Amino acid sequence: MSAAIEAISLTKRYGRRATAALGDCSFRLPAGRISALVGPNGAGKSTLLAIAAGLRRPTSGRLTVLGGAPGEARAKVAYLSQDKPLYPQLTVAATLRLGAELNPDRWDAAYAADIVEQGSLDPKAKIRSLSGGQRTRVALALALGKRPELMLLDEPMADLDPLARHELMGTLMGDAAEHGTTVLMSSHIVSELADACDHLLLVGGGRIRLGGGIDDLTGAHSLVTGRGDLAGHTVVESRPSGRGVTALIRREGRLGEGWQVQEPSLEELLLAYLRSPGAPALLTPSTAPATGSGPATHRAEVSA
Amino acid sequence: MSATATTTPPAPGKAPAPVRRTLPGPDGLVWTMLRLHRKALWVWTGYVAVSAGLLLWLWGPRSSAVQKAFDTFGYAGAQDNAWRGSFTFTFNYLFYAPLSWTRIAAVALAVFAAGPLIGRELESGTAKLVWTQSVSPARWLAAKLALPALCVTVGTTLVVVVYRLVWDGRNHLLIAGIGPRDFAFSVGPATVVNALAGLALGALAALLVRRVLPAVTLAGAATFLVGAARGNSWPFQGSYQQPELPVHSRAITSAGAEVRDPGCELNRRCLEHHDITGFTRHYLPSPDYWPRQLAETGILLALTALAVAASFLVLRRYGPGRVRPTRPAPSAPEGRTSKEAAA
Numbered sequence: 001m002s003a004a005i006e007a008i009s010l011t012k013r014y015g016r017r018a019t020a021a022l023g024d025c026s027f028r029l030p031a032g033r034i035s036a037l038v039g040p041n042g043a044g045k046s047t048l049l050a051i052a053a054g055l056r057r058p059t060s061g062r063l064t065v066l067g068g069a070p071g072e073a074r075a076k077v078a079y080l081s082q083d084k085p086l087y088p089q090l091t092v093a094a095t096l097r098l099g100a101e102l103n104p105d106r107w108d109a110a111y112a113a114d115i116v117e118q119g120s121l122d123p124k125a126k127i128r129s130l131s132g133g134q135r136t137r138v139a140l141a142l143a144l145g146k147r148p149e150l151m152l153l154d155e156p157m158a159d160l161d162p163l164a165r166h167e168l169m170g171t172l173m174g175d176a177a178e179h180g181t182t183v184l185m186s187s188h189i190v191s192e193l194a195d196a197c198d199h200l201l202l203v204g205g206g207r208i209r210l211g212g213g214i215d216d217l218t219g220a221h222s223l224v225t226g227r228g229d230l231a232g233h234t235v236v237e238s239r240p241s242g243r244g245v246t247a248l249i250r251r252e253g254r255l256g257e258g259w260q261v262q263e264p265s266l267e268e269l270l271l272a273y274l275r276s277p278g279a280p281a282l283l284t285p286s287t288a289p290a291t292g293s294g295p296a297t298h299r300a301e302v303s304a
Numbered sequence: 305m306s307a308t309a310t311t312t313p314p315a316p317g318k319a320p321a322p323v324r325r326t327l328p329g330p331d332g333l334v335w336t337m338l339r340l341h342r343k344a345l346w347v348w349t350g351y352v353a354v355s356a357g358l359l360l361w362l363w364g365p366r367s368s369a370v371q372k373a374f375d376t377f378g379y380a381g382a383q384d385n386a387w388r389g390s391f392t393f394t395f396n397y398l399f400y401a402p403l404s405w406t407r408i409a410a411v412a413l414a415v416f417a418a419g420p421l422i423g424r425e426l427e428s429g430t431a432k433l434v435w436t437q438s439v440s441p442a443r444w445l446a447a448k449l450a451l452p453a454l455c456v457t458v459g460t461t462l463v464v465v466v467y468r469l470v471w472d473g474r475n476h477l478l479i480a481g482i483g484p485r486d487f488a489f490s491v492g493p494a495t496v497v498n499a500l501a502g503l504a505l506g507a508l509a510a511l512l513v514r515r516v517l518p519a520v521t522l523a524g525a526a527t528f529l530v531g532a533a534r535g536n537s538w539p540f541q542g543s544y545q546q547p548e549l550p551v552h553s554r555a556i557t558s559a560g561a562e563v564r565d566p567g568c569e570l571n572r573r574c575l576e577h578h579d580i581t582g583f584t585r586h587y588l589p590s591p592d593y594w595p596r597q598l599a600e601t602g603i604l605l606a607l608t609a610l611a612v613a614a615s616f617l618v619l620r621r622y623g624p625g626r627v628r629p630t631r632p633a634p635s636a637p638e639g640r641t642s643k644e645a646a647a
Contacts, residue, residue, distance in 0.1 A: 053436050057621055075438035085429035087340060094339060101332025102437035146437065 002067070004150050004182035005029040005052055008289050010061035011206075012047050020059070021047040023206035028289045029184060029199070031149075033213075034176055036193040037186040038270055039203035045186040046082060048203065049152045052184070053079035066150060075106055078148035082155045084139040088128035092121050095138055096145065103146040112145030115171060119164065132159040140168060144175060151176070153185040157192065169196055194266040201287075202273055209273055212284030218269055220282065223248050226259040236279040237272040248272035250282065333439060333447035344416060345455065351409060352459040355402040356466045362399055363470040370395045370477045378555060378583035380569045382477050396479050402467060403487055406460065406495050407535070410502035411527045413456060417506025418523035422448055423516040441619050445507070449612060452503055460496040467491050476553075476585040484587060485546040490534060492593070494600035498534060501604045502527040504611035511618040530607070534600060547592045556582040 005028070012022040022044040029035055037045050050056045051063055054071025066073045086095055096116065100107040116123070119137040127135060136159055143151060156172075157165045173196050176183050184201070187193055193200075200217055202210035210217055221236070227244035233255070238247035248264055255261060264272070273279055338345065373381030386396035417423075422445075425431040435441050468491065478484050502523075509523035510516075536545060554562040558581045565583070568574035 053432075054440075055432055055435060055622055071440060074436065074440060077436070079432075079436035081429065081432055083429055085433050087430055087433075090339070098332075098336055098339070099437065101335045102434060102439050104332055104438070106438070142433070142437075 002031045003028045003064070004031040004033070005063065005065055005184065006289050007048075007063045008061055010048075010051065010063050011059045012044070012051060012056065013059045020206050022051075022058070024061070025203075025207045026061075026289045027201060027208040027211050027283060028287055029182065029201070030286050031182050032180050033199040034173065034183040034197045035185070035199035035201055036197040036214075037184055037201050037203065038188075038190070038193065039186075040274060043203040044206050045203055046154050049079065049154045049184065049186060050081070053077060053081075053152050055079070055081075073149075075103060075146070076149040077152065078143035078146055078150070079152045080139055080143045080154060080156050082158075084136055086127045086135055086139060086142075089126065091124050091126055092116055092130075092138055093123035095127060096123075096141065099142045099145045106146045106148075108145055108147050111147075112141040115141040115144060115168075118167065118171075133161055133164055136160055137164070137168065140172070144172070147179070149181060151181055151183045151185070153183065155186055155188070157187065157189070165192070172196075190267045190270055199287075200266070202270065204274070204277055207281065208283060208287075209279070209281045210269075210283075211287035212282070213286070214266055216284050217282070218263055218266060220250055220284075221248055221264050221269055221272075222251050222255070223262040223264040223268060224255065224259045225262075228256050228258045234280060237276045333443065334451065336434070337447055337451045341421065341452075344420065344452075348455055348459055351405065352462055355405055355463045358398065359402055359463075359466045359470045362395060363474060366398070367395055367474050367477055374477055374585075375582060376572075377568070377570050377575070378565055378580075379476075379480075379553060379585060383479055384570060385477075386479050395474075395477055396483075399470075399474075399478060400483060400487065402463060403491060406463065406491075406499070407531050409460070410499045410531055411524050412502075413452075413499055414502035414506035414509075414523040414527035415520050417452070417503050418510045418513075418519040419506075419516050421452065421510070422507050423510035423514070423519040426510060426514045427516050435622070441622050442616060445511075445616060445619050449503070449507060449615070453500055456499045456503060457496055460499045464491055464493075464495050475587050476583075480551070482546075485549050486535070488549055488587065488590065489546045489593060489596055492597040492601075494534065494597050494604060497601050497604040497608065498531065501530060501608045501611070504608045504615070505530075508611040508615045508618070511615050530604070547590065549590055550588040551585065552588055553585040554583070555580045556584060 007028075008026050010022050010025040011020055013020045021042075025044070025048065037048070039045050047056065051058050052065050052070055054065075054069075054074060054077075063070055065071075066076055087098070090098065096109065096112050099112060100109055113123075116138060119134060121130070121134055121137065127138065130138065136156070140156065143153070151172075153172075157169060160168060169192065172183070175181065183197075185193075185197070194214070198214055200210060200212065200214050201208055223246070224230075225241060225244060225246045230238075230247060230249060233252050234250035236248045236250060238245045240246075248268065370382055370385045373385045375381075377384065382396075386394045388394070422431075425434075431441075431444065434444050471487065471491075475484060505526050506519075506523040509519040509526070513519040513522060553565060555565045555578070557563055557579045559579075562584065563578075563580075566574065566578040566580065568578065568580070
């Protein structure tokens with residue numbers, strides 16, 4: 001499978017501040033995945049998305065997007081930043097026209113208009129008169145209307161009401177499934193991610209701590225309760241519970257006797273890793289970057 | 305390789321995209337610029353129209369009274385007209401208004417570029433919106449600079465040309481002194497380039513500071529200082545004053561001979577006594593004009609070019625730039641080739 005995004009030792013420092021927003025971050029996002037980008041505030045999610053969108057320059061390291069440098073395939077990449085900037089003086093219709101003018105080879109006017117109409121927005125309304133959620137809808141229409149191959153969404157649904165969120169998420173995911181679009185989406189709403197995404201990247205401390213298919217990741221971990229020896233397994237988090245402990249572990253072989261074993265939910269998995277910043281990172285093989293100059297990744301073209 | 309023809313359907317698998325393109329322009333940037341800066345374009349058009357209109361009015365109806373006084377009393381008549389009545393609406397006063405406006409316009413253009421044109425887009429993030437459509441930052445900045453520069457060049461050139469024509473026909477009606485000298489040496493190609501320099505300085509300030517208020521202040525101040533240097537109003541420029549303008553000023557007798565002005569002021573009997581029936585007066589082309597104009601134009605052009613080059617350099621901090629490939633280029637990423645072909 002070809003990589004939609006591949007990062008190798010990506011580092012970004014803002015100013016001369018000691019801590020880097022991203023430090024030595026390496027991963028690979030296979031094409032066609034709908035991936036959640038999760039992490040605590042300030043973990044570098046937005047920075048990562050902005051670099052991939054070709055809006056920021058990494059301090060060092062390398063990131064390829066759809067096989068080229070970020071910004072080389074602007075036409076095929078959609079990006080929705082957290083603040084969802086739009087021109088306040090334009091009308092909704094003019095904003096969509098802007099999308100048509102600036103994406104001459106790809107724009108799907110009917111599709112973009114549909115998304116706006118579903119929100120019963122008046123095309124003649126000025127953007128400045130819209131509510132936050134309505135603006136998000138217009139911004140999404142602008143992002144989806146260009147029929148991207150890769151969507152980079154930074155907290156896309158944060159200010160939508162639950163109904164609109166559900167409906168737009170459905171549109172987004174249906175579209176992604178139909179066209180094989182790769183999506184990388186940051187969010188804090190774990191329940192929503194569990195439904196929509198099939199892939200996960202957990203960022204912490206400027207690097208990827210968990211990466212891979214959600215099922216693979218939850219399957220690789222166990223939530224165990226009981227007493228006994230967990231030596232040989234990687235303990236991500238352990239808490240006393242009753243007379244024993246409840247622990248989230250990465251199994252390395254068979255568990256000893258006396259443990260109640262459960263597969264963790266995505267939320268449990270995420271919380272365990274977020275609470276234990278020191279836990280070792282896990283990247284599934286498809287998510288680990290091709291290191292160095294080896295010809296490990298075969299770069300089949302993403303369907304043109 | 306890429307199907308960029310307007311009517312061919314896009315790549316298979318994509319829904320056909322009915323796109324209305326009205327204006328030719330790379331990536332629709334021309335449409336975008338015109339749509340976003342409609343008001344600014346109107347303001348600029350208004351400024352040019354008012355300047356040119358005022359000049360034409362001065363050249364035509366407004367100069368008839370002064371002309372009459374001049375024909376009767378010569379330079380003394382023009383002086384009398386300028387001092388008479390409400391000073392601010394005399395021909396002599398109004399003639400210099402568009403000159404002040406060109407100086408204000410240069411500063412206003414710097415403020416416009418540092419504010420609404422570029423600064424506000426960077427501050428509010430709308431620049432990112434454009435850069436994540438199919439437009440690279442460099443193309444965006446090129447459009448942001450080229451289109452206003454075109455309007456500024458056309459508009460200012462028009463004002464300058466009309467101004468020089470009116471000057472050629474009516475400069476005998478102006479009171480001698482620093483006014484005509486200032487005008488004669490400052491209006492020309494350098495006026496146009498000064499406006500362009502304002503635009504470029506505004507763009508650079510916006511990209512450097514990225515916040516509207518400081519950028520506007522910085523750009524306005526810088527452009528004002530450039531204008532002040534042109535106007536010789538800096539203390540260190542004391543010795544660098546505009547040279548005296550050569551003037552041809554004669555009285556005409558009833559026989560048609562050009563004689564020295566007898567200095568009759570407004571005394572008709574004196575004029576009759578000297579048999580004066582008319583006057584002729586005009587400023588001669590100064591040999592200093594072109595050397596000074598071209599030097600100023602050259603310096604301002606260099607300043608503008610530097611500011612533009614610096615703007616594009618500063619812009620690179622946003623984009624990924626040309627990332628040097630750390631390993632042999634992978635099997636021709638097609639995004640690059642079509643992009644390059646479009647550029």
